[in-house]
Amino acid sequence: MARLRAAGCVFAEEEAALLLAADDSPARVEALVARRVAGEPLETILGWADFAGVRVVCAPGVFVPRQRTALMVRLAATLLSDGGRVLDLGCGTGAIGAAVAVRAPSLEVWAVDVDPAAVACARLNLPADRVLLGDLYEPLPAAMRFDVILANAPYVPTGEIALMPPEARDHEHRVALDGGADGLDVQRRAIAGAPVRLSPHGAVLVETGRRQSEATARLMRAAGLEARIETDDEIGGTVVVGTMTEVVHPPPVDDLP
Incomplete structure (x- = not known):
């Protein structure tokens, strides 16, 4: 959470919880956090976004729904x-x-x-x-x-x-x-x-x-x-x-x- 906050993630606590829930391997979670700290959108890291009550698949390079x-x-x-x-x-x-x-x-x-x-x-x-x-x-x-x-x-x-x-x-x-x-x-x-x-x-x-x-x-x-x-x-x-x-x-x- 501290690393995400230092990287400028406004919702660091919520993002940390989502990244921790995405994988049960500490090494893989570390890789996800590193990607987020480097600036990759959370939604493409997770592979999905919650939008208007619907979970939608997201992919690298594709516009993330706001x-x-x-x-x-x-x-x-x-x-x-x-x-x-x-x-x-x-x-x-x-x-x-x-x-x-x-x-x-x-x-x-x-x-x-x-x-x-x-x-x-x-x-x-x-x-x-x-x-x-x-x-x-x-x-x-x-x-x-x-x-x-x-x-x-x-x-x-x-x-x-x-x-x-x-x-x-x-x-x-x-x-x-x-x-x-x-x-x-x-x-x-x-x-x-x-x-x-x-x-x-x-x-x-x-x-x-x-x-x-x-x-x-x-x-x-x-x-x-x-x-x-x-x-x-x-x-x-x-x-x-x-x-x-x-x-x-x-x-x-x-x-x-």
Whole structure:
């Protein structure tokens, strides 16, 4: 515990208990502690994370689900009913889709990520045949529509990645963190492509930074969506919800993002 605290682990006592419970061999526990002291995320050392009431498999290099993202799960649960179809866009471990599915078990959950390591991990947390590798909507069938799209796209400005905690900066793949010059590059494309992928009266939920939320909302409105900003100060979550105001006729398949 003292070593973890000296390394800057805020929850050293809780982390020490988890590491001790992970293995009954003192030598192997020592190896786990050494990895944590070196800055590796606790979740990849353990191989799992508790997120929104669900234990999800985690893997080295794959974005670790943050507790602030539980706000997105709560909001999605109010918009979805059994039998609906949801997309976890830029899914990472697939934690968001898995947590939403627990709340509405008959949902049809799909997930997409551009990172092969993330796709391999998400296939351990979601139905494997519905986790696709590719850029945003590209690998999905052209005619597929969703009741809710959940996007925790990277939103850290490129110039601020160096300021992130080393467990993220040094141990999560850059594609899961880098949002471009203003942090909104991936959001722009995800939001622009959402209207033709949503069912009538569907919604797209995008996690974003508090200071970026107004810009994210403007992107929603520019795409023809009604937008509202939801926050949870207790967990530090900010989500912009965009809802369809009218049926959008899809463009030719070749033009879909």
